[in-house]
Amino acid sequence: MDIFLQQMVNGLTIGSLYALVALGYTMVYGVMRLINFAHGDLVAFSAFVGLSVYGSLFSEGTTSLLAVVSVFLLSALVVAFVGVLLERLAYRPLRTAPRLSAVVSALGAGLVIQNSVMLIWGPNMKIFPTDFFPSTLWSVGGIVITFTQVMILSLSSVLMVGLYFFINQTKIGTAIRAVAIDQDAAKLMGINVNRIVMIIFIIGSALGAVAGLFIGAYYRGITFDMGWMYGLNAFVAAIMGGIGNIPGAMLGGLLLGLFNAMITGYISTQWAETFTFVLLIVILVFRPTGILGEKVAEKV
Amino acid sequence: MHNMLLEVKDLHVNYGAIAAIKGIDLNVARGEVVTILGANGAGKTTTLRTISGLLKAASGSIVFEGRELSKLQAHEIVALGMSHSPEGRRVFSTLSVEENLMMGAYTLKKYDQATLDWIYEILPRLKERRKQLAGTLSGGEQQMLAIGRAIMSKPKLLILDEPSLGLAPVLVKVIFKAIKAIAKSGVTVLLVEQNAKAALKLADRGYVLELGKITHTGSSEELLNSEVIQEAYLGKKK
Amino acid sequence: MSEYLLEIQNVSKLFSGLVAIDNLSMKVKKGQIYGIIGPNGAGKTTLFNCITGIYTPEIGQILWKGKDIKGISPYKIAGLGILRTFQTIRLFSEMSVAENIMSGRHIKSKQRWYNGIIPTPAYFKDEKYQWTKVGELMEFFNLSLYATTPAGDLSYGIQRRIEMARALAAEPELLILDEPAAGLNENETIELTEMIRKIQAMGVTIMMIEHDMEMVMSLSEYITVINFGAKISEGVPSFVQADPKVVEAYIGSDEEDEDA
């Protein structure tokens, strides 16, 4: 039983990371109908930025609230800036182009970010500051929970709930949804579409940045090419939940993390990915637009 | 002329290599209802989209309340007090009717309850469907919503592109009545219509656009009585 | 076999609680022009979508030559000879006009599955024949001039004609037109009216939604009026036009007009 609970904790932790990354995919998709394949690489980039920020501001081994807050804020800022730049340079010129052209541009952008990281920080695995979070851990009835896990679970839930309310209850949130539906019509309402798209990229990239830093803190070893895997998993999570749908991305991420942990724990390590995709395909066979994706019948 | 709300001078608009608008002049005075008539593809929609900033003019000037618009973007123009209800409705399909109306008031700090009540009064169907997603409304309902949404920003100039397109006769009447009420409340209206007779009845003045050029202009009565116009647009039958 | 080509029997269609069509019945005779009118949101387009298989009604039957076709997928319905145009134009806008019309010939083409890989003599014959047919249709609809023009570059009125030509290319028995005159000016509407008459003369049955009263009244042999998904009146044009229920719900009274 405690093994099961331990697997739950493991799964939820990784699931929250997927969810954070998936939100970035889903938001950009929702507004621009673009699968931002570069998003995963931004996540990896963030971990490296965090590494450098910590390295340049604090002496090795510092564990303080100030360090955590400043690394998170500064990295999120840098990554958000790069995200906005990405949109400006690689996606905005393609807004009226066929959808798949932007996908190719995104794939190219992913290559650019990934290889820039490699050129700046080198091809080798880098070690994220071990002392970033205290190495405290709690053992509750046989289940072990680390401080890092608690941070991941709590901060990501706060961010996700906050985002949900932002999108559904505020004027900017409604404007974001409006832009998602019809950009020209949104302009005619006086909505600055470019600004909304920028906001989307800032939020999405910043959430990805948070995920990237957590990945660094949780796993320690970061590589320039690790973004692809997180990107793919998060993308699968977003699709599972129904792409474009914000609660869907959260649900998808958590579900994916949990499912993965359970399969690995109880059935097979070798076939974990196969099970994941079989689950995805089964879900899609029965719900072609994901779990929470609305089946909007096209009006003809 | 100081009472001109909108002045368009020598406007040219191209789609790629194709010239759609070939130098038109057009004025709308404060409080007026002006209509633009013309066959399919004459360039009416193009003209309106250029005025509201969705398209960029190749040359020419558009002056609104003394301000040159050609450098401004569409969303900035809305903030100046111009509102455009586009051809084909373009309502936000997965927002509710009410949220659509709220978006209409985006440029205001807070939406105006009186305006909202008034919209619900002249277009009661919207009130009934307040919570329904706009995309599941029928065409006519969507048109009502598009107009309602456009007046939520309390514009000085309301631009309507074919508001009666695809509407039942009874609804055409409702819509025209609503436009009349809107105009009466002091809003200036620039109207494009296929339904020339109804449009001219409503308008003070009219322009006739043919292949990107203005061929006739005059007061509604003049146009209604003009032989040429009658033949071309009013379908003088039998 | 029934004397009716199409019979709608007690059909209801719901959209998550909203009754879009409410226990509707109607019968269309072969060769007729059948008009459907009603206020916006009455459920007219939804009815057409039910007939053409885009939606499946929850209740009722749709009989085509006496056989129920409810729930059959749209492409099979087209195969039965029921073709349509759309309220908002749906052409293959990047493709040439000729190719657009060729899509209508699809179900008439006799090409076998392997002809996508290897041409055979029968294929060449068929291909030639189909294109010839397309040529004839372009002639008929006055579109030959635009054979190679991408459909999306043409004006609204011409696009409407292409849509009609495309549907007609499939040699339908029943042609369903959803507001064919919408967005046309009065002269164009008159041309369209002539065109529809010619199509009827070829033996095609026509069902049509239209808000242009003059046009519906002059063309239709029989009209059904719907409101809130339910039938409020039916009959020959003169009867429907005078029916107070129709006047109230749809046409609007004349005094109101003067008043406006």
Add this chain to the structure above:
Amino acid sequence: MMNKTGLIALLLLGFAGLYPLFVDSAWLAVGTTFLVFACVAFSQDIILGRAGVFHMGHAMFFGLGAYTTAILNVQFGWAILATWIPSVVIPMACAFALVAPIIHLRGDYLLVATIGFNIIFIQILENDVFGLTGGPNGLFGIDVVHVFGYDFSSQIHMYYMAFILLGITLFIMRSLDRSKFGRAMFYIHKDDIAAQSMGISLRYYKLYAFILGAGIAGAAGSMFSVQYSAVSPEAFNVTQSIMFFTIVLVGGSASLPGVLIGTFVMFVLPEVFREFETARYLVFGVAMILTMILRPRGIWPVKFGNIPSFLKKGAK
């Protein structure tokens, strides 16, 4: 106009035919792989560029063909020639079995599902199911083609076999584009509701595209395994699928010259710039973005209006 395109095509054909005479063996190998990849790219284009299905798992069908030949030859001792038919038929059958249940999915959902198939495929190869696939190492020592006691074993033989394969592929593409099948795919691509209303079954034609595409990819895979005399999982992973996907879009989807250019740009150019080692992919990424910005429909976009000349007469 017809003549100019024809002339260019003829020149290219001549060049490609004589190419082995000019180059050394490394470039000959690159040339052969180019021809094979072009076949795969065309087959991807049937699904992506024509039927408009977002398919990002095409390396799987390519790999299925390659592994069919490899397994039958290495594990069961079949002659290469005898593996040709299964290496086409098995990918086709898999395409049908796998894709049929999900063919109704829209756009991006299908994209992820096809990525999923590709990943599952790789996992099957790596886990060495039934001890047939050789696990992560793959299979080595694949034979060459023997016909009447003659061995087609040199690089030049490989090149011309690939050349013939591309010829066949092009012939199929042309037949497809001029038949109701190719057109139906376009109609579905451009507006599926309108296409259905014209009596076109989405399911049938999308599956047709998949099965045909899988067959061509399988044949190319068989050729590939013989060329390298080795197959290993990473040659058929999602990254490869993404490459085929990108080739089509960079070149110009549904455009024959476009796909050839795309293959050249995405496969041959990186080989040319191999010297630049590390910075190469950075530049490459920038180039992908720029290409799309400057030519959103690909370098050589497709032209519609492929209609018989007697219909063009009246046109302006």
Add this chain to the structure above:
Amino acid sequence: KIGVQAPITGSYASEGQSIDNGVKLIVEQYNAKGGILGKKIEVVTCDDQGTAQQAAICAKKLVNEGVKAVIGSYTSGATEAAQTTYFRAGVLQTSDGTSDSLIAHKYWTFFRNSFPNSAEADFTAKYFVDGKQYKKIVVLSDYSSYSTDLGDATIKALKAKNANIVYEGKIKSGTQNFTATLTKIKAMEPDVIYFSGYYTDGGLLRAQQQQLGIKADFVGGDSNDNPDFMKLAGESAKGTFMINVPTPDILPYDIAKTFLVDYKAKYNAMPASIWSLMNVDGLRAILHAMEQTKSEDTKVVAEAMHKLKDFPGITGPVTFREDGERIGGGYMTYEVQADKSYKIVYQ
């Protein structure tokens, strides 16, 4: 002309670059002395990214460049994929790849300048059963050719000694998150977790093992021996066991010491691991054989190499068997100390 086929980019970039650096250093030294047989040596490097596919392309390319010998690659998979091409072209190849399958073909061109997995596996089994007397053993490997091969060999060797293996599994390299697998293992209460993969995953496995409170010893195969393992494992590195031949810095040979000084002087870093040095030794052996035979003919050189006996290498005396296998072993077990230094605990 000498070729280097190594993973310059990709997951094993540090190893690949280290090989390239080492080779270039040796060549520089030779060229300073006037080259070999009166000719300057030229190095051509090809990046195989550690994948079989790229390796096959590299092989064709290097053969075409007309190289006499190829150093590399680092991974067994990439080495194997290129082997046949070099054999057909008569190009000598030396690699540190440890898969037993590498010498199965008995190509006369191929020299494995490292020790086979089976040797390491036997040592590991001896250590586990005779030394530590572990009762419940977990063997983990990843999907790479090398790791699978070593893992299988170890399992075989353990079974031969009637050891009790409670779990054999595979992890996917680069996945980072192994908690699910480890939690499963936790329930089995093993004495030892043996990992036959690479340091990047090994370090994480160890750290996550510690976090989950799994008491078992952690023993890593030779590829875990890398400074990054310590960094990844952090605190938990202490007490880890590694099985390997000696590390570069504790190599007792003079020739090794001078080489490392030169290397450090030129690149301001230490070689990534002893594996790159083994490749360098391969190069040295080839060059030595050329000088000895005064020939560039690879057939002749190969023959001389097969006869080579106790050639003084950086990594110890070099002797090759008939099938190209380097004879020897010299495995030991190290225990990682609190200051990350090694202590030899079993030999």
